Amino acid sequence: MSSLTSIEDSVKNLSKSELEKFRNWFLLYDQDKWDLQVEQDASSGRFDNLSKKALLDLSSGQAKEL
Numbered sequence: 001m002s003s004l005t006s007i008e009d010s011v012k013n014l015s016k017s018e019l020e021k022f023r024n025w026f027l028l029y030d031q032d033k034w035d036l037q038v039e040q041d042a043s044s045g046r047f048d049n050l051s052k053k054a055l056l057d058l059s060s061g062q063a064k065e066l
Contacts, residue, residue: 001009014022041047057063 011019011022054063
């Protein structure tokens with residue numbers, strides 16, 4: 001049995017209150033992982049071209065406020 005299958009089976013067997021706690025824990029865990037990925041991408045310069053284009057669009061009047 002794979003780790004994922006084992007986790008799925010465990011989640012299926014949680015009580016209602018345990019499932020709620022798990023959901024809350026997983027939501028925070030997933031958000032932290034996402035934040036870390038964005039920080040790493042920003043630090044590595046992955047967004048540099050996007051930000052340059054956005055600033056050019058803004059300065060040339062091609063961007064509109066939301």
